[in-house]
Amino acid sequence: MNDLTPPIGGGCRTAPVLKQRGQREVFCGLTGIIWLHRKMQDAFFLVVGSRTCAHLLQSAAGVMIFAEPRFGTAILEETDLAGMADAHTELDREVARLLSRRPDIRQLFLVGSCPSEVIKIDLARAAERLSQVHAPHVRVLNYSGSGIETTFTQGEDACLASMVPVLKDTTARELLLVGALPDVVEDQMLALLGEMGIDNIRLLPARRIDDTTAVGPNTVFALTQPFLGDTHAELERRGARHIAAPFPFGDEGTTAWLQAIATEFGVSDDVFDRVTAAPRARARKAIAQAAEVLRGKSVFFFPDSQLEIPLARFLTRECGMTAIEVGSPYIHDALHGPDLDLLPAGPQISEGQDVDLQLDRARAARPDLTVCGLGLANPLEAEGLTTKWAIELVFTPVHFYEQAGDLAGLFSRPVRRKSLLRMEAAE
Amino acid sequence: MKLTVWTYEGPPHVGAMRVATCMKGLHYVLHAPQGDTYADLLFTMIERRNHRPPVTYTTFQARDLGSDTATLFKTACQDAVDRFAPEAIIVGASCTAELIQDDPAGLAETMGLDIPVIPLELPSYSRKENFGADETFYQIVRTLAAPQERTSHVTCNILGPTALGFRARDDIEELTGLLYDLGVSVNVVAPFGATPTDIANLPAAHFNVLLTPETGEAAARWLEKTHGQPFTKIVPIGVGATRDFIAEVATITGLPCQPDESRLRMPWWSRSVDSTYLTGKRVFIFGDGTHVAAHARIARDEMGFEVVGIGCYNREMARPIRALARDYGVDALITDDYLEVEAAIEALSPEMILGTQMERHIGKRLGIPCAVISAPVHVQDFPARYSPQVGFEGANVIFDTLIHPLVMGLEEHLLTMFRDDFEFHDENGPSHHGGPAPRPPQADTPRDISEPKKVETGGDVLVWLADAEKELKKIPFFVRGKARRNTETFATEKGLAEISLETLYEAKAHYAR
Ligand code: SF4
Ligand code: SF4
Numbered sequence: 006m007n008d009l010t011p012p013i014g015g016g017c018r019t020a021p022v023l024k025q026r027g028q029r030e031v032f033c034g035l036t037g038i039i040w041l042h043r044k045m046q047d048a049f050f051l052v053v054g055s056r057t058c059a060h061l062l063q064s065a066a067g068v069m070i071f072a073e074p075r076f077g078t079a080i081l082e083e084t085d086l087a088g089m090a091d092a093h094t095e096l097d098r099e100v101a102r103l104l105s106r107r108p109d110i111r112q113l114f115l116v117g118s119c120p121s122e123v124i125k126i127d128l129a130r131a132a133e134r135l136s137q138v139h140a141p142h143v144r145v146l147n148y149s150g151s152g153i154e155t156t157f158t159q160g161e162d163a164c165l166a167s168m169v170p171v172l173k174d175t176t177a178r179e180l181l182l183v184g185a186l187p188d189v190v191e192d193q194m195l196a197l198l199g200e201m202g203i204d205n206i207r208l209l210p211a212r213r214i215d216d217t218t219a220v221g222p223n224t225v226f227a228l229t230q231p232f233l234g235d236t237h238a239e240l241e242r243r244g245a246r247h248i249a250a251p252f253p254f255g256d257e258g259t260t261a262w263l264q265a266i267a268t269e270f271g272v273s274d275d276v277f278d279r280v281t282a283a284p285r286a287r288a289r290k291a292i293a294q295a296a297e298v299l300r301g302k303s304v305f306f307f308p309d310s311q312l313e314i315p316l317a318r319f320l321t322r323e324c325g326m327t328a329i330e331v332g333s334p335y336i337h338d339a340l341h342g343p344d345l346d347l348l349p350a351g352p353q354i355s356e357g358q359d360v361d362l363q364l365d366r367a368r369a370a371r372p373d374l375t376v377c378g379l380g381l382a383n384p385l386e387a388e389g390l391t392t393k394w395a396i397e398l399v400f401t402p403v404h405f406y407e408q409a410g411d412l413a414g415l416f417s418r419p420v421r422r423k424s425l426l427r428m429e430a431a432e
Numbered sequence: 433m434k435l436t437v438w439t440y441e442g443p444p445h446v447g448a449m450r451v452a453t454c455m456k457g458l459h460y461v462l463h464a465p466q467g468d469t470y471a472d473l474l475f476t477m478i479e480r481r482n483h484r485p486p487v488t489y490t491t492f493q494a495r496d497l498g499s500d501t502a503t504l505f506k507t508a509c510q511d512a513v514d515r516f517a518p519e520a521i522i523v524g525a526s527c528t529a530e531l532i533q534d535d536p537a538g539l540a541e542t543m544g545l546d547i548p549v550i551p552l553e554l555p556s557y558s559r560k561e562n563f564g565a566d567e568t569f570y571q572i573v574r575t576l577a578a579p580q581e582r583t584s585h586v587t588c589n590i591l592g593p594t595a596l597g598f599r600a601r602d603d604i605e606e607l608t609g610l611l612y613d614l615g616v617s618v619n620v621v622a623p624f625g626a627t628p629t630d631i632a633n634l635p636a637a638h639f640n641v642l643l644t645p646e647t648g649e650a651a652a653r654w655l656e657k658t659h660g661q662p663f664t665k666i667v668p669i670g671v672g673a674t675r676d677f678i679a680e681v682a683t684i685t686g687l688p689c690q691p692d693e694s695r696l697r698m699p700w701w702s703r704s705v706d707s708t709y710l711t712g713k714r715v716f717i718f719g720d721g722t723h724v725a726a727h728a729r730i731a732r733d734e735m736g737f738e739v740v741g742i743g744c745y746n747r748e749m750a751r752p753i754r755a756l757a758r759d760y761g762v763d764a765l766i767t768d769d770y771l772e773v774e775a776a777i778e779a780l781s782p783e784m785i786l787g788t789q790m791e792r793h794i795g796k797r798l799g800i801p802c803a804v805i806s807a808p809v810h811v812q813d814f815p816a817r818y819s820p821q822v823g824f825e826g827a828n829v830i831f832d833t834l835i836h837p838l839v840m841g842l843e844e845h846l847l848t849m850f851r852d853d854f855e856f857h858d859e860n861g862p863s864h865h866g867g868p869a870p871r872p873p874q875a876d877t878p879r880d881i882s883e884p885k886k887v888e889t890g891g892d893v894l895v896w897l898a899d900a901e902k903e904l905k906k907i908p909f910f911v912r913g914k915a916r917r918n919t920e921t922f923a924t925e926k927g928l929a930e931i932s933l934e935t936l937y938e939a940k941a942h943y944a945r
Contacts, residue, residue: 057528063439082434
């Protein structure tokens with residue numbers, strides 16, 4: 006019944022990948038702070054960067070809901086550029102001031118940016134020093150969210166990867182689930198696995214630092230997000246083993262993902278079917294509604310979040326769409342392979358970007374739906390294309406069965422809207 | 433190093449983008465890492481522009497740093513010129529590229545392009561967005577403006593408006609109409625909508641109207657010095673300022689300048705009886721210097737408000753705003769730290785804020801109504817309808833904008849009369865706004881009244897007795913802050929240690945106008 010047969014014409018895993026080098030129109034890894042700081046409720050993210058970095062965070066967050074959110078930018082000024090010793094003293098002062106004002110903060114991430122990396126401010130050293138100063142109350146780690154090193158969702162990867170080396174050791178056989186998910190989705194995930202009898206589960210990131218997560222040679226881990234390549238590598242370095250699977254988007258992806266874990270833990274087919282039958286049926290029904298609008302339509306992905314390949318698999322196999330091009334900032338076979346296997350052959354798979362050339366291809370193909378970043382969406386709409394902005398896919402709960410309908414809805418809404426509006430644009 | 437969360441201005445290269453994006457036939461080649469492309473969304477999402485900004489980013493990566501970022505720049509530059517065929521390009525570096533010192537200007541010059549190449553030096557670590565726009569526009573004008581004869585009839589240029597400017601689109605239209613009415617036609621509007629060819633023709637005008645000093649003043653000064661074009665010093669926002677501006681144009685041109693005021697409704701709207709309730713409303717004004725100065729005058733002289741504080745985030749305007757504050761007998765707050773602004777607002781507890789999107793959020797938190805009068809902007813500051821700020825229609829629009837967040841006159845009286853009825857409960861905001869009322873200010877949240885509340889007033893401790901505290905809560909939330917403060921001041925002046933019901937009413941009588 007769990008029909009995960011690869012497509013008849015073969016999948017995309019061995020398809021040639023188009024790699025062009027030109028302007029990339031993507032956010033940098035700092036952006037991940039927007040959702041990570043909501044997820045880790047006792048963490049503060051301190052970017053060491055420029056006014057541009059602060060402005061990026063503000064623009065990506067869009068709304069200033071929080072008077073004092075748990076992130077900020079230590080803006081480098083001309084004096085800091087002169088000498089290094091200076092920058093470290095300044096950083097110590099800013100951190101001390103911040104931590105005394107925010108006693109609720111238990112973990113502090115120093116986040117590197119392009120400027121801090123170009124002038125080589127050693128944040129690893131700073132983190133070590135500050136950890137000593139503020140231990141045991143606050144743990145200080147560092148990672149890079151810079152645009153010269155990271156693309157958009159890679160910021161979360163770098164953040165989680167920075168946490169792996171400080172995880173406690175364990176020899177217990179445990180399941181580690183990796184990736185920042187909204188709490189409501191995480192609870193659903195834990196409930197599904199719990200009903201199958203799997204409950205020795207740890208989460209990375211944990212909601213608070215006190216929830217001690219550990220890792221060791223008997224740990225197996227599954228990724229909930231397709232952009233966690235470095236974290237994957239760090240965990241393997243600690244001896245943990247990866248359970249490869251398609252990502253839990255849609256009915257099929259969720260089932261395949263759960264199945265891979267169930268098999269690992271020897272869950273019987275009966276139990277698996279009993280636990281998944283009802284939510285699967287709900288997911289199918291919800292997807293079917295949105296899919297009515299999407300069936301037979303074509304979709305074109307600009308590279309953005311690395312969610313593109315699993316989402317293309319979902320849209321083609323579960324919503325009846327045809328993929329024209331599936332662009333991803335990076336493709337890791339260990340992570341994306343299982344989804345590529347299932348994605349029916351045909352689309353151009355591309356990695357990286359020359360945005361002008363890619364726009365030419367999109368214009369020529371005139372897809373029914375284009376998934377792209379915020380900078381491109383309105384201009385493409387003005388050219389008559391229908392678009393879905395990709396950033397919503399990382400800000401909205403879209404994983405697992407109960408969100409499968411919402412996920413399909415994110416794509417069907419712009420298409421439906423296009424068919425509802427009956428007026429020509431004014432000239 | 434300075435810890436910052438929300439900023440009023442972006443980096444200077446975003447200012448350059450505001451100039452490039454509002455122009456036609458100009459392209460900006462920006463040496464920058466990939467993440468800096470976020471700035472495109474400011475224009476495509478917030479301003480709903482239907483074209484990508486004409487900006488090519490080199491998007492260099494860490495691995496390029498050791499090798500050849502200079503070649504990367506040249507390739508990107510050549511590709512941009514080939515693909516977009518601009519009449520001229522501006523080239524520059526973002527904060528990161530500034531550090532790697534590739535000298536985009538020098539590189540572009542060696543390429544032998546057959547179009548003007550305008551280099552930008554925008555210090556990212558000391559200056560900000562408005563400076564970036566002002567400097568970019570100035571460099572473009574300086575490079576392209578060509579000496580030429582004046583037009584035969586009286587013309588002017590409108591200088592300063594850029595993309596992402598506060599109501600720039602409609603201000604240009606309103607101002608063009610007003611000038612036409614005065615017998616002056618507009619030669620070029622720049623940078624908004626101008627091509628490099630238009631910029632070359634700037635010197636044909638008889639004078640310049642400086643609509644946006646923040647982003648156009650350097651160019652206006654240079655044109656005055658080099659091409660002998662005087663420029664206007666008054667920005668026509670508000671009734672009084674518009675009339676003064678017209679007088680200024682008359683002086684410059686020698687034309688009679690008899691404007692048609694038939695569409696100007698604002699003075700009557702402000703005099704009519706429903707507006708009586710506006711009298712003495714305590715307002716705090718914050719934004720860019722130009723809009724703050726204009727709104728201070730409107731608030732005091734045209735709306736009958738009491739201005740309790742003014743300030744601006746752009747240091748370039750610190751001097752005029754300080755002088756203005758002295759005129760108004762208030763302190764000037766010159767800062768780009770929104771926490772300081774929030775603290776000032778909390779301390780002054782005004783009944784309304786005229787501010788930016790930042791102050792709107794501050795107001796939401798403190799339960800103080802706010803009208804947005806200045807950049808930084810958000811998507812809602814780009815309304816579909818015509819809503820200029822300048823000229824006579826601008827004055828009408830501003831009147832509506834300023835009263836919109838408030839409870840209307842008659843409604844306010846009813847609220848006072850029936851304040852104990854549930855429909856008029858505090859938590860109900862203005863009836864023309866859906867949804868829940870703004871949260872009452874922190875200081876007014878219901879607290880345990882069994883323990884009297886103590887207030888520190890510079891050494892003395894004031895205690896609110898339970899009955900006074902209870903009575904205070906019956907006062908509508910939008911005047912409660914004032915009542916609390918007046919009572920406390922009154923009690924302190926009288927040397928009282930406690931505030932009783934009696935004190936509350938004595939204070940009320942004392943301050944009755
Ligand atoms: S409040 Fe309105 S304008 Fe501000 S971020 Fe939200 S949607 Fe945008
Ligand atoms: S790309 Fe670099 S400079 Fe730009 S916002 Fe990201 S980290 Fe900051």
